[in-house]
Amino acid sequence: MSTNHRLNPNQTITLSEFPTTAHQFHDDRESAEVEFRALRDELIEYQRRLYADGTRKLLVVLQAMDAGGKDGTIRRVFKGVNPQGVQVTSFKVPTRHELARDFLWRIHKAVPAKGMIGVFNRSHYEDVLVVRVHDIVPEEIWRPRYAHINAFEKTLAESGTTILKFYLHISSDEQKQRFQARLDEPDKNWKFSLDDLEKRKLWDDYAAAIEEMISKTTTPWAPWYVVPADQKWYRNLAVGRVLVDTLKTLDPQYPKPEQDFSGVIIE
Numbered sequence: 376m377s378t379n380h381r382l383n384p385n386q387t388i389t390l391s392e393f394p395t396t397a398h399q400f401h402d403d404r405e406s407a408e409v410e411f412r413a414l415r416d417e418l419i420e421y422q423r424r425l426y427a428d429g430t431r432k433l434l435v436v437l438q439a440m441d442a443g444g445k446d447g448t449i450r451r452v453f454k455g456v457n458p459q460g461v462q463v464t465s466f467k468v469p470t471r472h473e474l475a476r477d478f479l480w481r482i483h484k485a486v487p488a489k490g491m492i493g494v495f496n497r498s499h500y501e502d503v504l505v506v507r508v509h510d511i512v513p514e515e516i517w518r519p520r521y522a523h524i525n526a527f528e529k530t531l532a533e534s535g536t537t538i539l540k541f542y543l544h545i546s547s548d549e550q551k552q553r554f555q556a557r558l559d560e561p562d563k564n565w566k567f568s569l570d571d572l573e574k575r576k577l578w579d580d581y582a583a584a585i586e587e588m589i590s591k592t593t594t595p596w597a598p599w600y601v602v603p604a605d606q607k608w609y610r611n612l613a614v615g616r617v618l619v620d621t622l623k624t625l626d627p628q629y630p631k632p633e634q635d636f637s638g639v640i641i642e
């Protein structure tokens with residue numbers, strides 16, 4: 376496993392072999408937070424360039440078990456980034472309107488435009504996860520979706536979209552504690568639902584679906600990162616690092632003025 380948690384294509388994975396804790400990667404919360412804040416400043420600057428450059432797009436896909444930290448990652452990693460350049464889309468249970476189309480229809484409408492960072496809080500991957508585990512559609516419908524997804528993401532990549540997919544990996548114990556906090560703290564009650572407990576009972580089925588999803592859809596053009604997410608400070612650092620490293624490679628530039636402004640005087 377690479378230190379940035381990126382997976383290789385054609386790798387069959389077992390989720391339980393992936394660490395959910397930071398221990399072996401980072402042992403000091405304080406220095407991690409210092410590093411993270413510096414990275415976030417870099418992200419803020421790179422986003423400005425990406426927007427000004429206006430040629431490329433970045434798509435960040437977040438998946439996790441319930442309470443895995445998708446919302447918190449968005450809140451923390453993108454704090455201070457110009458909201459005009461970031462479009463967050465949260466995918467909920469599809470509406471009747473959405474269900475009347477193919478599963479990628481609502482997704483395709485939300486992909487980032489040139490210069491934008493798009494963030495998916497859940498995504499088309501729900502259509503091979505929740506849909507599979509709860510038998511919402513039969514296997515002959517969801518199984519071909521891995522190929523549909525890979526082709527779709529290739530289309531995006533070939534039209535200038537860099538795709539980063541993060542699976543925020545928490546342990547079952549950590550999920551239990553976070554659910555408990557949602558029950559105990561009045562300000563968090565709204566996040567709790569009894570459905571979450573039904574899904575928790577199906578943890579192993581979800582894990583199997585996630586393993587196959589990651590194995591089948593890690594491609595050279597749209598890799599998965601399996602990020603240890605029990606410690607929020609490490610999760611933020613790991614995601615922030617991948618974003619900044621990726622933007623560094625893209626190296627967006629402020630456009631040069633098309634005219635020579637050197638003699639211009641503003642009266």
Ligand code: AMP
Nearest residue numbers: 466467468469497498501502505506511
């Ligand atoms: P939350 O992220 O807590 O707001 O919950 C959103 C809910 O929508 C989750 O229970 C997801 O499993 C569900 N959901 C998202 N996409 C789909 C989908 N394509 N089919 C069925 N349920 C979905």
Ligand code: MG
Nearest residue numbers: 441442566571
């Ligand atoms: Mg929820």
